[in-house]
Amino acid sequence: MEEKKALLREKKYEAVIFDLDGTLLNTLEDLKDSVNYGLKKNHMPERTLEEIRHFVGNGVQRLVALAVPEGTGVEEQNKVFAAFKEHYKKHCNDKTDLYPGIQELLTELKKRGFSMAIVSNKLQEGVDALSKQYFESYLGTAIGTREGLRKKPAPDSVLEALRLLNIPKEHAVYVGDSEVDIATAQNTQMDCITVTWGFRTKEEQKAAGADVFVDRPEEIIPLLYERLW
Numbered sequence: 001m002e003e004k005k006a007l008l009r010e011k012k013y014e015a016v017i018f019d020l021d022g023t024l025l026n027t028l029e030d031l032k033d034s035v036n037y038g039l040k041k042n043h044m045p046e047r048t049l050e051e052i053r054h055f056v057g058n059g060v061q062r063l064v065a066l067a068v069p070e071g072t073g074v075e076e077q078n079k080v081f082a083a084f085k086e087h088y089k090k091h092c093n094d095k096t097d098l099y100p101g102i103q104e105l106l107t108e109l110k111k112r113g114f115s116m117a118i119v120s121n122k123l124q125e126g127v128d129a130l131s132k133q134y135f136e137s138y139l140g141t142a143i144g145t146r147e148g149l150r151k152k153p154a155p156d157s158v159l160e161a162l163r164l165l166n167i168p169k170e171h172a173v174y175v176g177d178s179e180v181d182i183a184t185a186q187n188t189q190m191d192c193i194t195v196t197w198g199f200r201t202k203e204e205q206k207a208a209g210a211d212v213f214v215d216r217p218e219e220i221i222p223l224l225y226e227r228l229w
Contacts, residue, residue, distance in 0.1 A: 013224045015167040016109060017158055017190075019176035020120035020142075021056060022198030024102050025130060028053060029095035030088070031060075035067050038083035042076065044069055053199050057180040059121040059151050060084065085123070092126050093133060099197055101217035106138040108221060117141035117161040121151045121180065141165060153183035158190070175220065179208035193220060 021027045028049060036046040047055075047067050055066040064081045072080075109116060116139040120127050127144030135142065141164045143149070149156040162169055174185040177198025182205065185192035194210035195217075196202050202213065214220050 011112075011114070011224060012226055013114070013171055013173045013191075015115040015117070015162070015165050015172040016220070016224070017161055017172055017174045018116065018118050019174075019178070019181045020118050020122060020127065020130065022177040022200070023175060023181070023195055024098065024118070025096055025134065026099055027092075027096045027130075028056070028199065030092055031056060031063065033094070034084050034088035034091060035063065037087040038064065038080040039067060041083045042080050044072075044080065056199055057121065057178040059145055060088070060123060060126075088126065092129055096130065098134060099217070105217035105220060106135070108218075110138050112221075114224065115139075115165045115167055117165055118143065119152065119157045119161050119184075120144045153180050153187050155184065155188035158184060158188045173224065177205075179204065182208045182210050193223060 018024055032049050032052040039046050055063050068077055122144045124144035124146045127142050131142035141161050143157045143161050145151050169190050173191045175193045177195045178200050194205050194213050196213055196215050
């Protein structure tokens with residue numbers, strides 16, 4: 001009966017735009033392995049998981065730029081980046097998995113009629129591969145880094161997702177885990193829900209301006225029936 005009542009309640013949002021890495025999927029180990037493959041192949045010291053955690057969020061090219069030793073030239077950075085891409089294309093899903101509760105969340109959102117999309121700073125080919133593996137039955141819009149769209153925190157990719165969903169930004173909410181996601185929502189003038197299970201601490205998220213938090217995926221659902229401001 002309570003579930004039926006919830007389905008009949010008026011939605012305050014029609015769509016949920018998700019970040020990918022650190023929000024839906026824990027991709028950190030595979031990113032670390034591919035970065036270290038590129039570094040080792042080019043005779044550079046490898047990075048720890050904690051270092052990689054701090055480096056992610058602004059796309060893989062920036063990840064590599066932060067991972068190489070300080071003072072590394074552009075040509076050498078590009079060699080590491082090429083090796084990273086070569087390895088990640090084959091190994092992007094070796095250790096990656098959904099965070100606990102995400103599949104149940106997406107199933108419930110679909111059941112309740114919410115539109116969903118993914119917007120990521122990951123390369124489009126990586127987004128496509130992981131979206132097909134994990135999210136094909138839940139959503140059809142998954143946007144990564146591509147030509148013609150500025151990456152997050154610019155609003156371009158989120159606005160493109162909303163255009164494809166045919167939903168105005170006022171009727172959508174953004175869900176992410178990092179300072180990049182918080183800034184993306186601000187730049188798109190969208191409401192934002194920040195998840196605490198991802199790649200940043202709650203203190204880091206607060207410092208970036210987050211003010212609405214969830215500790216478990218199921219906590220997102222009731223927030224979609226009330227305005228966050």
